[in-house]
Amino acid sequence: xxxxxxxxxxxxxxVTVLLFxxxxxxxxxxxxERRVPTGIxxxxxxxxxxxATSAGRMPVMFAVDEVYAAPETVLHDGAxxxxxxxxxxx
Amino acid sequence: xxxxxxxxxAPLSEAAVRAVVVHPAAGAVLVxxxxxxxxxxxxxVLELSYEAYPGMAEAQMGAIVAEAETRWPGVRVAIAHxxxxxxxxxxxxxxxxxxxxxxxxYAASRFAIDTLKARVPIWKKEHYADGSAWKAxxxxxxxxxxxxxxxx
Numbered sequence: 175x176x177x178x179x180x181x182x183x184x185x186x187x188x189v190t191v192l193l194f195x196x197x198x199x200x201x202x203x204x205x206x207e208r209r210v211p212t213g214i215x216x217x218x219x220x221x222x223x224x225x226a227t228s229a230g231r232m233p234v235m236f237a238v239d240e241v242y243a244a245p246e247t248v249l250h251d252g253a254x255x256x257x258x259x260x261x262x263x264x
Numbered sequence: 265x266x267x268x269x270x271x272x273x274a275p276l277s278e279a280a281v282r283a284v285v286v287h288p289a290a291g292a293v294l295v296x297x298x299x300x301x302x303x304x305x306x307x308x309v310l311e312l313s314y315e316a317y318p319g320m321a322e323a324q325m326g327a328i329v330a331e332a333e334t335r336w337p338g339v340r341v342a343i344a345h346x347x348x349x350x351x352x353x354x355x356x357x358x359x360x361x362x363x364x365x366x367x368x369x370y371a372a373s374r375f376a377i378d379t380l381k382a383r384v385p386i387w388k389k390e391h392y393a394d395g396s397a398w399k400a401x402x403x404x405x406x407x408x409x410x411x412x413x414x415x416x
Contacts, residue, residue: 237385240323242383258317259400260398261382261385261404263380263387264298264380264401
């Protein structure tokens with residue numbers, strides 16, 4: 175994937191990214207560790223890991239540490255961020 | 265089952281869900297079954313499977329139980345959701361509700377299933393003879409802070 179677009183400097187953060195459903199299949203992993211720049215938002219990390227294609231980009235919701243979070247949430251060091259594709263439970 | 269919230273790969277038990285919510289002061293009990301269908305828009309569905317973000321899904325299910333019980337005093341709610349492959353016509357979700365009177369029972373049951381479809385992080389995949397697809401709920405994201413990145 176596009177590690178170069180989220181290459182962290184010496185002040186970067188370590189985050190865990192959780193993938194589900196179609197995104198998990200697309201990346202081939204349920205969970206990845208990423209070194210990211212300080213100040214990065216959940217949305218920016220998602221967009222860097224899943225570049226838009228001609229079909230656009232899957233709309234997702236975000237969770238940080240198992241709680242829904244706004245797309246512009248700034249990630250903290252050690253955060254677990256989840257990209258949640260449209261839900262299908264029930 | 266003794267918990268108000270269950271996420272399991274095993275078949276769901278209506279009797280267990282009912283037992284969690286029934287109590288002597290209850291005058292009504294409902295157990296809603298969401299069951300798997302064998303077709304979608306004319307295509308035969310051979311099998312359905314569910315996956316979850318387990319910790320967050322349980323927390324969200326617990327929040328729905330708490331919210332319903334606050335909104336309708338005297339109501340008790342339990343939610344069980346199955347994961348993995350769910351054969352056609354078996355329950356993927358059970359929602360048990362008891363209340364002193366029937367009106368609140370129907371209202372709380374409807375609230376719980378609608379809110380579950382909007383907020384609980386669980387995904388469903390339909391398998392057809394010629395492929396498969398992740399199916400989203402119309403309610404997905406309703407009432408949640410969100411809508412991330414739109415199609416460009």
